[in-house]
Amino acid sequence: MHLVLFLIFGGLCVAGALNLLLQRHPINSALSLIVVMTSLAVLYLLLGAEFLAAAQVIVYSGAIMVLFTFVIMLLNAGKEERTHGSKAAYIVGFPGAAALLGILTYIFLKQSDHLGSAKLGGYLVTTSDLSRVLFRDLLLPFEVTSVLILVAILGAVALARREH
């Protein structure tokens, strides 16, 4: 059953990703990305990270993707036209991406017997031990993310503010 769920949602993810690739209009790719994210959330559930799945849906597809669609609409980006900037992207890029995929999958499959397997509910993470690690062991990174967010806001304002 775990395998079946995995296959369904894994397939959904890949389909969404491919759709992002193939769609001409950015809004369609944005929507396909949302599909990928939600199916990922389900996969997280399979791996016992419920809180994470919720966060994924709320933060990722909820906040970030909404921002994306908002900006797409703001700039009413139309359909992409097939401009051929440079052939290098294809000649060099694709073999690179393919080789990347090949090596990673080959290694993962070769190491799969050492990696063990995931049982449904095998490792359930409760919010309490999540929060214990987050607010005790990794307190400093948590605090530092506040600086990160501050920088992001500052940058966004500085760049996007319309001058007088």
Added chain:
Amino acid sequence: MTDTPQVFRILPEVILTVVGVLIMLAEPLLAKNASRKPLGWLAVLGTLAALAASFWQLQLPAGTAFYGTVQTDAFSVFFHVLIAGIVLATLLVTLDAADPDAENLGELFALTCFSAVGMMLMTSGVELLLVFIGLEISSISTYIMAGFRKRSAKGPESSIKYFLLGSFATAFFLYGIALIFGATGTTAIPAVAGLLTTSQTPLLATIGAAMVLIGLGFKVSAVPFQVWTPDVYEGAPSPVVGLMSTAPKAAAFAVLLRILYVALPALHSHWQPLIWWMAALSMTFGNLGALRQQNVKRMLAYSSIAHAGYLLVAFTALSPDGIAAASFYALSYATMNVGIFAVFSHAGGMGDRLTLVQDYRGLAYRSPLLGGALAFFLISLIGIPFTGGFFGKFYVFAAALHSGMVWLTIIGLVNSGIACYYYLRLLVSSYSKPVHSDLLDGIPPVTAPLLFALLITVATTLILGIVPGRVLALAKAGANTLSPSTSVSPDITASQQ
């Protein structure tokens, strides 16, 4: 945990954050077209305080804080001082170059401080997560600063290029961390080495190391990942490029040093060939690329690729000497580069009036101080003795040659020979008769902050060149903290004789 309060371990970062926030708060209080320079001086004071704090950290016993996520030792202090010094010089240069009522100048100062915080965290962080967050802070702030001149066509273009490719590389870096986590089950750098021996899937860690190398290779603009550097340096304003080409690079190298020598020393037989090839290609690619370059900033972009290559040579030495050489070179390269960009930003201003090599013809006659400083930095970049540049290169190649890298040293030194052609072309043009001197008339008189910045950089380069004893001692102390057990070096001597 230990007696010293935790906050002392991250004192410099805290000071800079506070200063950054203060600048952000003060900025709206100023009148609409009032000069933003006081904010700059505030930032300078903050950086000085951070500098003092990191020096003060030296006498703290080396130890970790915040549950082992951050560690202060000679190595981290060395890089903290380096980054604070660079930021100080860059702030002074920005104060001099920027015209007072430039739009969102206040934000620029704040961002500089925050980027400094990010870099310092990278150098003192021993938790991969913290390193990642620090990397992100410094990257995002540099993306924004790169696009500072929103009005011009090139500003946003350089910033978008830097942003997209930057995050592309950060994704690889993250994937690397994930794989290392997968192989060892922990993301604490010191713990990884121990767990690696017991892990059944060391191959994952090797691929993880490679991925980390890709991510950081981009950051330091080593060869396979240096395509972005010329365009971004050309688009960004000179003071920012001064910062961008030195501080994040030094921080990235510090992270690389920690990961490769503390976390993954056992895998050296895998990552050493990578670094060997990256070093050799970076040097050659950088120098050859710069030969025909007429645009001064693009030329220096290629030169920074080449210097990244020289620095990587120190990595292949696999010995405490190598680590000390790498950190020393980072310092000496930083001072030279900040210095030369100080000259460019003063001469060219934020709007890059002087872009081509022949624009600088006769600079030495028009203003001897600028010409002299430019000549001095170029000589140091070429690697003429009694300058920081030379001693850095010498020390790197001595370390490499000591552990048998004969061919790499030859490639390196032949490259530094080729390099002196384009440095010399700029030096010679600044000393030859000016063709169209109206460009030179636009150069403002030398102001106090620039003078002070030049003073720091020239003095440091001279000290590094003539009496590098104390700085070397600090670098070597840092190196020993990184790989106390010379577990790495013994077996390599056996294999290469």
Added chain:
Amino acid sequence: MLNDSILSTITFVPTVGAIVVALLPRRGKLIQWFTLLISLLTFALTLHLPAHFQYGQTGFQFEENHPWITSPNIHYHLGIDGISLWLVVLVGFLGPMAVLASWKVIETHTKEFYFLFLLQQTAMIGVFVSLDMFLYYGFWELSLVPMAILIAMFGRNRGPQAAIKFFLYTFLPSALLLVGLIWLYAKTGTFDFVETQQYLSQNSGSIAPQALWWVSLAFLVAFAVKVPVFPLHGWLSDVFSEAPTAMAMVVAGKLGLYSIIRFNLGLFPSQSREVAPLMIALAVIGILYGALIALVQQDMKRFIAFSTIGHLSFCTLGIFCFTIVGLNGTVYQLLNHELSGAAMLILFGILYERYGTYDMGLYGGVATRLPRMATLYLITMLSLIGLPILNGFVGEFLILSSTFGVHPYWGAAATLGVILSAAYMLGMIQKIFYGQPSQLVANKTVPDVVAREGFALVPAVILMLVLGVASPYWIRAISGAVSGLAQNVAHATATFTTTVAEKR
């Protein structure tokens, strides 16, 4: 007390002078007078050396050895022996001459000129006195920078290109020299010349001969470019035609040759023995090649450049015969040629000051207008072609006689150079001085040799006669150091012949 700090003072007095020049106001001839004062002071200090030099003693004197950097084991180690003693005095002597020579010709940017000139002095003296190879390499590279900038600033028409060409020609091989230096450091653990020499001579067996051969080759090429030896002389004629006189005087010869004697013969005797046949062939070709091209050169500066190649090839020839007589001749010939070559360059310079061109074709019949100038030219020319009572002859004779003893045919070929040098020098004198006054010379009335130029040249001319007649005073110091070198080359040949035997 003074003895152990004299070398540092001599080396760094010009630097202090340079810094003061940088601060002086640009009023009138203040900078020139001050630089003249500094160079005279340096010369006076260098005279202290021969006065207190113990001639019998082998090894280095006036030594100063202080630790400088600990981690790569580098010392601030200065010292001179018979060879470098007179070279330091020569640099001291050429200093004031150069300042006087460029008194009037350098009007603009005098501050930059004299600042870099004094820096160049320090670099050159530093090369001769430093015994720590890192320090030596420091000064060796430093001597490039002021020269390159000055050529760029004061070049007549192709200044910048000539500066870059000069810089690259020397910098690239010295990069390989640095590889050699570091490799030696990796093997011996020290940069000190004396310790490295002992280490190499004791356990030359343990080091891979192939690697040692490549290192000695790197050393040789880096120094040969500076001499310049025959195929590597591409830069000299450009530098001579572009550089101001004060700089062209000091660029060729002494640094390269001194380094070959000190380092190649000192550290790698058996390798030098192996490369000797090639170097002798190149030297003899250099002699004839330089002379033949000087025969047909029309531009004065390029003429003197090729004549310098010819004369300095004599010295390379002398070095690679490895006889005491030959080495003495080489060092002496080096001293004399630098003196006479410098005098000839100054003479060309002051002629250029008067008539504004270096093209010999435009000159003619100057002797009738400037008799005193003609006499100075004549004496300098005679000293360069080696007239017996003048200084050129002694060195040349010693070199040729020792070469003849070792390689008769090469010796004979080299002696042909004596004929050719007479031919091209007399040709030059005739084109400029004899015959009907040319159109340029006729309608331009110019002063004969003025006091200032006299002060620069007359001491040099007197010295030419004194050096020619009273050579034992100088050779006494040189032969002490040189015989030590010749012995260790001879000792090395014992090992060399065995290695050659094995190879076959």
Added chain:
Amino acid sequence: MVVPIAYYLVLSAILFSIGVAAFLIKRNIISIFMSIELMLNAVNLTFVAFAHQWHQVSGQIFVFFVMVVAAAEAAVGLAIIIAIFRTRNTLDVDHVDLMKL
């Protein structure tokens, strides 16, 4: 029933390389930006998979932080895209190649 961790890893590798491919193919800057988000999500999956295997919660914490970073990047990235749009009023990446050689 059990699913070997390797399958999850392979899935994340596939997503990652699709992200890379998207970066190369897409013309609109925002789409390129989205492909980066996709790559980050792929890495999150790897983290969670390894967290499950090692029973280490820090893996999942890592994902939280990645999300924060992605959010920050999104904000800044979109601001930059707006700045580009204002100066060049095009979103086609092939037109953004003013600086070359």
Added chain:
Amino acid sequence: MTSSLHLWLIPLVPFAGFLVNGLLGRRFPKALVTTVALIATLIPFVQVANIALHFSSLTLPYTEQVATWITAGNFHADFAFALDQLTLIMLLVVTGVGFLIHIYSVGYMAEEEGYWRFFAYLNLFMFFMLTLVLAENFLLMFVGWEGVGLASYLLIGFYLTKDSAANAGKKAFVVNRIGDFGFLLAMFLLIAHFGTLSFSEVFNQVAQHPEWQGGFLTAIALFLILGATGKSAQIPLYVWLPDAMEGPTPVSALIHAATMVTAGVYMVVRTHVIFDRSPFALSTIAVIGTATALFAATIGLVQTDIKRVLAYSTVSQLGYMFLACGVAAYSSGIFHLLTHAFFKALLFLSAGSVIHALSGEQDMRVMGGLRKKIPITFWTMTMAVFAISGFPPFAGFFSKDEILYQAFISPNGLGKILWFIGLFTAGLTSFYMFRLWYLTFFGESRAQATTAHDDHGHGHGHGVHESSWVMLTPLVILAILSGIGGWVGVPEAMGGHAEIAHFLSPVTGAAHEAAEGRSMELLLAAVSVTVAVIGWFIAHLMYFAKPALPAQLASKVRGLYSLLLNKYWVDELYGAVVVAPLLLISRYVLKGLFDTGVITGGGMAIGYSAQGLGALVQRVQSGNIRSYAGWLALGAAALLLLTYVGFGTHLLFR
């Protein structure tokens, strides 16, 4: 009186004279310059005369070691002077004739500008010649050897504005340098084999090793010969002497007749110990000498310029001296050197006085009928002409006859042939001397109104007149010397007792007595006198009796005449074979092709190829973000591949 003779003073005084005149001469009045110059020459003459008087009481060989000149390793050479019979004779000749010529040139050069420069150079020449003669080792002799070459260069090129003078000067110096090249190689061989250059040590070593025959000694001898031919203008290096006539006449007299050109002969006689050991070298000297004598004499037959004729006659007479040395009759060689110095100097000075009289005219075709106008010059020149032609009792007869006799009786095979050629040349000599004599002094004056070319600029146009006394007294003295000079060496066969041969025997070894004895010697003397008379008669016939005859004869043998007139085209031959190709190669092949092509071209090629690579590298920066991403992806993949594949392969990263 064995106290030090202060030999070093002899060369030093002229050097002091040179310095005084050289440095301050410009501001001195002419008289002061003259006095300084004359004193500087007189003092050494007096000192030499004093030594000559006390010569018998000297212990010989007398050497004086002044100071060490060069010491390097085991090579040692010092300033050392030596005196023996040979040196004494040479000193007498050099100082004596030198002083006379100094007096003569006071008159001759009176109106020249640069008067002080002339005397300064003359004193410099005296210094170098005296150093050469007095030197005790080869190196010091080489100082003199090159020094006189320098002095001759300066004096030939004395007329600064004349291009031909400058060319002649340069030619003289370079050709001398070729000779010096030979001398240098000989010295190197000496150092290689004997380890020292001092005469006494070399000769002692040679004496101690009778077994050394030929081999390296021949090599040394041959190189010394090359040096000697360079200096004494023998084939093949004689080309510079005729051109040296561009210099003022006193210079030709002093340097190119009496002293410098004899340096080669003196050197051969000084080092005869080496030559004795290699018969091959001796016969080469003899052959060269005879060939040069004949060759120069034939050219002298047709020359029209009076000084050119005398120049070729000098080359020819030097040939005789070389012949004497070639047949090991060194003393007769020196004897002929002595007498030749007197009458050849006289010939040149009288020719100078003739030129002076005709205000600069040197072409004999324009002279004639001067017998009455300049009688004293005529009579002194007649004495010289009779002396050189070999009429008894004049000097030339005894010395030349002695040489011919020695050649005739010399043991080596060629003796007879050499004697015959010598005899024939003696006939030619008397012919061209009397031709000169008749053309200059007899017949009616052929001087056109305007004197053709007035290259000396000192001809004061008012008619032909006798020179002043200051020029004539040296002529008279030299005439007397040419007359009685020969009596010093009258052979026993003719009643004299060959004082000079005995005087020189300690230096040159005993002259070997011939088996045939006295009658043969008298017979040969008679034969040579008749040949001289025949020569005179033919000259008389052609130039006195039927003046038109030479023109007809010349038109009949047009080819031979032009061959001789143009000096066998030897100068042009040298130019074409040696000088032109050398210049061509160096200008086009070396300078053009190699220097700019290979050296500069090579540098440029490296530069451009590096720039080419740079361009290649730059093409990656296409500006397009997607291509950058492509490169990044490829780089990443490559790195991963290298990590995976590189698992344990220490490929290249040494």
